[in-house]
Amino acid sequence: MDLQQQHGGPDGAIMGERRRLTNLAYRLLGSLADAEDVVQETYARWYAQSERQRAAIESPGGWLTTVAGRICLNLLGSARARRERYVGEWIPEPLPAHRGEGGGATADPADRITLDESVHMAFLVVLESMTPAERVAFVLHDVFQYPFAEVAEILGRSAAACRQLATSARRRIRASAAPVSPPSTQAGVVREFKRAWEAKDVRSLMDLLDPDATVIADGGGLVGALLEPLTGRENIVRAYLDTSRFVPATTFLERTVNGQPGLIARVDGVTSTVFAFRVVDGRITHIWGVRNPEKLRPWTDADAEENPNDNDPAPEAA
Secondary structure, eight states, rough: HHHOOOOOOOHHHHHTHHHHHHHHHHHHHSSSHHHHHHHHHHHHHHSSSSSSHTTTTHHHHHHHHHHHHHHHEEEEEEHHHHSSSSSSSOOOOOOOOSSSSTOOOOTTTTTGGGOSGGGGGHHHHHHHHHHHHHHHHHHHITTTTHHHHHHHHHTTTTTHHHHHHHHHHHHHHEEEEEEOOOOHHHHHHHHHHHHHHOOOOTTHHHHEEEEEEEEEETTTSSSOOSSSSSSSSSHHHOOOOOHHSSSOOOEEEEEEEETEEEEEEEEETTTEEEEEEEEETEEEEEEEEEEEGGTTTTTHHHHHHHOTTTTTTTOOOO
C-alpha cells in the first residue's frame, strides 16, 4: 500500500519531498529500484515516530534527507561486496526520457528523476568509481547544493573532512572529463550508427567509432552479454559481425537515455537492450549496453508512452 494512502493523506509538504529524495537516491545508488526502496524506507521511519516526535522536528525535509542519505551510504558500502559477485560488468540502471511535463504521460516514480547532466550515463559511471563517502559528499554538495555542515551530519564526519571528500571526487570527475558533443550532434551520430548497424555497413561503423572506442555490456548473468569491456573499433566491429548472425530479428529505435540520445533494441516488441553513448568530436568513444532485464523495468511501458511513432527521431536531450 502506498504510504500516502496508508497514512490517510499526510501533509503535502512531507510527501512533496518524495521527488527530491528519489532524485537524490538515484544519483547516489545508480539504481531506480534501490532509490524507490530508500524513499519508501525513509517515509516508513518518518511515520514510525509518534506525532509528538514528528512535530518536534524543525525541518522535516532536512530530517528526511539525512535519513535517506544515511540509508544510501549503508547501501553503497554493501553494494561493493555484491558487485564483486556480479556476473560481468555492472552499469547504472538506464532511465527513459523525463515524462510528465508538457502534457505528456506520467509514471511513478521514473518521471521523478530530473534528467540533467548529473544523470548522464558517463557521469554515473564516474560516480561508481568513487568511495561511498566521496559519492555522498559530492552529490549532496555539488549536485544538490547542501552545505558541508549538513553533509557532515549524514556522513558522521567533520565539515572539513567532507570538503576534502568532495574535492577528491571532483578530481575524479575532471580526470575523466572530455569535451562532449552537443545534443544535436550526438543525435546525428547515434542515428548514423543505427543506420550503419542495421545495414552492416562496416566502413561507416569504423568512421563513426573512435579508434579506442569501448563497449561495456551488462547482462547480470541473466542474459548473454560481454563479460569484460571490449576496446578498439576494429574489435568492436568484428565482434558485431561475428554475433549478428545469431541474434534474433531486432528492431532498433532512437530514444532518449538518461537525458541523451540513445538507442533501444526490441525483440518481439520487448525491449531487450538499452544503449547509451558518449560522443566526443563527432565520434563514439563509449557504448554502454544494458541487457539485464531487472534493469529494464522502467522501459517496459515507457517506450510506447514516450514515442508511440517508432519512426520518430529521438527527443532532444534535456
